[in-house]
Amino acid sequence: MKTSQAEQAYWDALNRLQDGTAKIVNTKSSRFKFTRDAVGREAGKGKGYVRNERYPELCEAITKAEEERKNRAQEKPNTSTKLKHEKELKIKANLKYDMIKEEYDIIMQDYLNILRQNFELQRELADSPHIRLVKRSNK
Structure with missing residues:
Protein backbone atom coordinates (compact mmCIF):
# COMPACT_ATOMS: atom_id res chain seq x y z
CA MET A 1 0.00 0.00 0.00
CA LYS A 2 1.28 3.45 -0.90
CA THR A 3 1.65 5.89 1.98
CA SER A 4 1.53 9.65 1.90
CA GLN A 5 4.43 11.83 2.99
CA ALA A 6 2.67 12.68 6.25
CA GLU A 7 2.03 9.04 7.06
CA GLN A 8 5.62 8.15 6.19
CA ALA A 9 6.80 10.87 8.59
CA TYR A 10 4.71 9.26 11.34
CA TRP A 11 6.11 5.80 10.57
CA ASP A 12 9.64 7.21 10.66
CA ALA A 13 8.86 8.87 13.99
CA LEU A 14 7.54 5.58 15.39
CA ASN A 15 10.70 3.79 14.25
CA ARG A 16 12.88 6.43 15.93
CA LEU A 17 10.90 6.07 19.15
CA GLN A 18 11.29 2.29 19.06
CA ASP A 19 15.02 2.53 18.34
CA GLY A 20 15.55 5.09 21.11
CA THR A 21 16.98 7.63 18.65
CA ALA A 22 14.16 10.15 19.00
CA LYS A 23 14.96 13.79 18.35
CA ILE A 24 12.09 15.46 20.22
CA VAL A 25 10.50 12.99 22.64
CA ASN A 26 12.59 11.75 25.58
CA THR A 27 12.39 7.96 25.40
CA LYS A 28 14.63 7.55 28.46
CA SER A 29 12.06 9.13 30.77
CA SER A 30 10.26 6.84 33.20
CA ARG A 31 6.99 8.47 32.06
CA PHE A 32 7.50 7.65 28.38
CA LYS A 33 4.79 5.62 26.65
CA PHE A 34 4.09 4.85 23.02
CA THR A 35 1.04 6.96 22.25
CA ARG A 36 -0.40 8.54 19.15
CA ASP A 37 0.44 11.95 20.60
CA ALA A 38 4.07 10.95 21.24
CA VAL A 39 4.41 9.78 17.64
CA GLY A 40 2.81 13.01 16.41
CA ARG A 41 5.15 15.16 18.48
CA GLU A 42 8.18 13.20 17.30
CA ALA A 43 7.01 13.73 13.70
CA GLY A 44 6.89 17.48 14.36
CA LYS A 45 3.11 17.75 14.66
CA GLY A 46 0.89 18.50 17.61
CA LYS A 47 -1.60 16.39 19.50
CA GLY A 48 -4.51 14.85 17.65
CA TYR A 49 -2.90 14.50 14.23
CA VAL A 50 -2.61 10.72 14.43
CA ARG A 51 -6.12 9.31 14.46
CA ASN A 52 -7.45 5.82 14.07
CA GLU A 53 -9.73 6.96 11.23
CA ARG A 54 -6.79 8.38 9.25
CA TYR A 55 -4.06 5.83 9.97
CA PRO A 56 -5.51 2.56 11.34
CA GLU A 57 -2.36 0.51 10.64
CA LEU A 58 -0.15 3.08 12.31
CA CYS A 59 -2.39 3.20 15.39
CA GLU A 60 -2.29 -0.59 15.58
CA ALA A 61 1.52 -0.53 15.38
CA ILE A 62 1.65 2.10 18.13
CA THR A 63 -0.55 -0.08 20.36
CA LYS A 64 1.67 -3.11 19.73
CA ALA A 65 4.80 -1.09 20.48
CA GLU A 66 3.29 0.04 23.81
CA GLU A 67 2.41 -3.55 24.72
CA GLU A 68 5.97 -4.64 23.95
CA ARG A 69 7.33 -1.79 26.08
CA LYS A 70 5.13 -2.88 28.99
CA ASN A 71 6.25 -6.50 28.62
CA ARG A 72 9.92 -5.49 28.60
CA ALA A 73 9.38 -3.32 31.66
CA GLN A 74 7.82 -6.23 33.56
CA GLU A 75 10.75 -8.51 32.84
CA LYS A 76 13.13 -8.18 35.76
CA PRO A 77 16.82 -8.72 35.16
Missing part, protein backbone atom coordinates in the same frame (compact mmCIF):
# COMPACT_ATOMS: atom_id res chain seq x y z
CA ASN A 78 18.23 -11.62 37.13
CA THR A 79 20.72 -11.20 39.96
CA SER A 80 23.78 -12.18 37.94
CA THR A 81 22.93 -9.55 35.29
CA LYS A 82 22.54 -6.89 37.97
CA LEU A 83 25.82 -7.92 39.59
CA LYS A 84 27.64 -7.86 36.26
CA HIS A 85 26.25 -4.40 35.53
CA GLU A 86 27.32 -3.12 38.95
CA LYS A 87 30.83 -4.51 38.44
CA GLU A 88 31.06 -2.75 35.07
CA LEU A 89 29.99 0.51 36.68
CA LYS A 90 32.61 0.05 39.42
CA ILE A 91 35.35 -0.62 36.87
CA LYS A 92 34.37 2.48 34.89
CA ALA A 93 34.34 4.60 38.05
CA ASN A 94 37.77 3.30 39.10
CA LEU A 95 39.22 4.02 35.65
CA LYS A 96 37.81 7.53 35.73
CA TYR A 97 39.20 8.06 39.24
CA ASP A 98 42.65 6.87 38.18
CA MET A 99 42.62 9.16 35.15
CA ILE A 100 41.60 12.18 37.23
CA LYS A 101 44.22 11.34 39.88
CA GLU A 102 46.95 11.19 37.22
CA GLU A 103 45.86 14.54 35.80
CA TYR A 104 45.84 16.01 39.32
CA ASP A 105 49.34 14.70 40.03
CA ILE A 106 50.66 16.23 36.80
CA ILE A 107 49.05 19.58 37.57
CA MET A 108 50.41 19.59 41.11
CA GLN A 109 53.90 18.75 39.82
CA ASP A 110 53.72 21.68 37.38
CA TYR A 111 52.44 23.97 40.13
CA LEU A 112 55.27 23.02 42.49
CA ASN A 113 57.83 23.55 39.70
CA ILE A 114 56.46 27.03 39.09
CA LEU A 115 56.62 27.82 42.81
CA ARG A 116 60.22 26.63 42.94
CA GLN A 117 61.16 28.73 39.91
CA ASN A 118 59.45 31.76 41.42
CA PHE A 119 61.34 31.28 44.69
CA GLU A 120 64.67 30.93 42.85
CA LEU A 121 64.04 34.06 40.79
CA GLN A 122 63.15 36.05 43.91
CA ARG A 123 66.33 34.82 45.61
CA GLU A 124 68.42 35.81 42.56
CA LEU A 125 66.85 39.26 42.56
CA ALA A 126 67.48 39.68 46.28
CA ASP A 127 71.15 38.59 45.90
CA SER A 128 71.78 40.81 42.88
CA PRO A 129 73.89 43.89 43.74
CA HIS A 130 72.42 45.98 40.92
CA ILE A 131 68.78 45.63 41.91
CA ARG A 132 67.22 47.12 44.99
CA LEU A 133 63.90 45.57 46.09
CA VAL A 134 61.26 47.76 47.66
CA LYS A 135 58.76 46.07 49.92
CA ARG A 136 55.26 47.49 50.02
CA SER A 137 53.38 47.83 53.24
CA ASN A 138 49.96 46.17 53.53
CA LYS A 139 47.71 49.05 54.51
Whole structure:
Protein backbone atom coordinates (compact mmCIF):
# COMPACT_ATOMS: atom_id res chain seq x y z
CA MET A 1 0.00 0.00 0.00
CA LYS A 2 1.28 3.45 -0.90
CA THR A 3 1.65 5.89 1.98
CA SER A 4 1.53 9.65 1.90
CA GLN A 5 4.43 11.83 2.99
CA ALA A 6 2.67 12.68 6.25
CA GLU A 7 2.03 9.04 7.06
CA GLN A 8 5.62 8.15 6.19
CA ALA A 9 6.80 10.87 8.59
CA TYR A 10 4.71 9.26 11.34
CA TRP A 11 6.11 5.80 10.57
CA ASP A 12 9.64 7.21 10.66
CA ALA A 13 8.86 8.87 13.99
CA LEU A 14 7.54 5.58 15.39
CA ASN A 15 10.70 3.79 14.25
CA ARG A 16 12.88 6.43 15.93
CA LEU A 17 10.90 6.07 19.15
CA GLN A 18 11.29 2.29 19.06
CA ASP A 19 15.02 2.53 18.34
CA GLY A 20 15.55 5.09 21.11
CA THR A 21 16.98 7.63 18.65
CA ALA A 22 14.16 10.15 19.00
CA LYS A 23 14.96 13.79 18.35
CA ILE A 24 12.09 15.46 20.22
CA VAL A 25 10.50 12.99 22.64
CA ASN A 26 12.59 11.75 25.58
CA THR A 27 12.39 7.96 25.40
CA LYS A 28 14.63 7.55 28.46
CA SER A 29 12.06 9.13 30.77
CA SER A 30 10.26 6.84 33.20
CA ARG A 31 6.99 8.47 32.06
CA PHE A 32 7.50 7.65 28.38
CA LYS A 33 4.79 5.62 26.65
CA PHE A 34 4.09 4.85 23.02
CA THR A 35 1.04 6.96 22.25
CA ARG A 36 -0.40 8.54 19.15
CA ASP A 37 0.44 11.95 20.60
CA ALA A 38 4.07 10.95 21.24
CA VAL A 39 4.41 9.78 17.64
CA GLY A 40 2.81 13.01 16.41
CA ARG A 41 5.15 15.16 18.48
CA GLU A 42 8.18 13.20 17.30
CA ALA A 43 7.01 13.73 13.70
CA GLY A 44 6.89 17.48 14.36
CA LYS A 45 3.11 17.75 14.66
CA GLY A 46 0.89 18.50 17.61
CA LYS A 47 -1.60 16.39 19.50
CA GLY A 48 -4.51 14.85 17.65
CA TYR A 49 -2.90 14.50 14.23
CA VAL A 50 -2.61 10.72 14.43
CA ARG A 51 -6.12 9.31 14.46
CA ASN A 52 -7.45 5.82 14.07
CA GLU A 53 -9.73 6.96 11.23
CA ARG A 54 -6.79 8.38 9.25
CA TYR A 55 -4.06 5.83 9.97
CA PRO A 56 -5.51 2.56 11.34
CA GLU A 57 -2.36 0.51 10.64
CA LEU A 58 -0.15 3.08 12.31
CA CYS A 59 -2.39 3.20 15.39
CA GLU A 60 -2.29 -0.59 15.58
CA ALA A 61 1.52 -0.53 15.38
CA ILE A 62 1.65 2.10 18.13
CA THR A 63 -0.55 -0.08 20.36
CA LYS A 64 1.67 -3.11 19.73
CA ALA A 65 4.80 -1.09 20.48
CA GLU A 66 3.29 0.04 23.81
CA GLU A 67 2.41 -3.55 24.72
CA GLU A 68 5.97 -4.64 23.95
CA ARG A 69 7.33 -1.79 26.08
CA LYS A 70 5.13 -2.88 28.99
CA ASN A 71 6.25 -6.50 28.62
CA ARG A 72 9.92 -5.49 28.60
CA ALA A 73 9.38 -3.32 31.66
CA GLN A 74 7.82 -6.23 33.56
CA GLU A 75 10.75 -8.51 32.84
CA LYS A 76 13.13 -8.18 35.76
CA PRO A 77 16.82 -8.72 35.16
CA ASN A 78 18.23 -11.62 37.13
CA THR A 79 20.72 -11.20 39.96
CA SER A 80 23.78 -12.18 37.94
CA THR A 81 22.93 -9.55 35.29
CA LYS A 82 22.54 -6.89 37.97
CA LEU A 83 25.82 -7.92 39.59
CA LYS A 84 27.64 -7.86 36.26
CA HIS A 85 26.25 -4.40 35.53
CA GLU A 86 27.32 -3.12 38.95
CA LYS A 87 30.83 -4.51 38.44
CA GLU A 88 31.06 -2.75 35.07
CA LEU A 89 29.99 0.51 36.68
CA LYS A 90 32.61 0.05 39.42
CA ILE A 91 35.35 -0.62 36.87
CA LYS A 92 34.37 2.48 34.89
CA ALA A 93 34.34 4.60 38.05
CA ASN A 94 37.77 3.30 39.10
CA LEU A 95 39.22 4.02 35.65
CA LYS A 96 37.81 7.53 35.73
CA TYR A 97 39.20 8.06 39.24
CA ASP A 98 42.65 6.87 38.18
CA MET A 99 42.62 9.16 35.15
CA ILE A 100 41.60 12.18 37.23
CA LYS A 101 44.22 11.34 39.88
CA GLU A 102 46.95 11.19 37.22
CA GLU A 103 45.86 14.54 35.80
CA TYR A 104 45.84 16.01 39.32
CA ASP A 105 49.34 14.70 40.03
CA ILE A 106 50.66 16.23 36.80
CA ILE A 107 49.05 19.58 37.57
CA MET A 108 50.41 19.59 41.11
CA GLN A 109 53.90 18.75 39.82
CA ASP A 110 53.72 21.68 37.38
CA TYR A 111 52.44 23.97 40.13
CA LEU A 112 55.27 23.02 42.49
CA ASN A 113 57.83 23.55 39.70
CA ILE A 114 56.46 27.03 39.09
CA LEU A 115 56.62 27.82 42.81
CA ARG A 116 60.22 26.63 42.94
CA GLN A 117 61.16 28.73 39.91
CA ASN A 118 59.45 31.76 41.42
CA PHE A 119 61.34 31.28 44.69
CA GLU A 120 64.67 30.93 42.85
CA LEU A 121 64.04 34.06 40.79
CA GLN A 122 63.15 36.05 43.91
CA ARG A 123 66.33 34.82 45.61
CA GLU A 124 68.42 35.81 42.56
CA LEU A 125 66.85 39.26 42.56
CA ALA A 126 67.48 39.68 46.28
CA ASP A 127 71.15 38.59 45.90
CA SER A 128 71.78 40.81 42.88
CA PRO A 129 73.89 43.89 43.74
CA HIS A 130 72.42 45.98 40.92
CA ILE A 131 68.78 45.63 41.91
CA ARG A 132 67.22 47.12 44.99
CA LEU A 133 63.90 45.57 46.09
CA VAL A 134 61.26 47.76 47.66
CA LYS A 135 58.76 46.07 49.92
CA ARG A 136 55.26 47.49 50.02
CA SER A 137 53.38 47.83 53.24
CA ASN A 138 49.96 46.17 53.53
CA LYS A 139 47.71 49.05 54.51
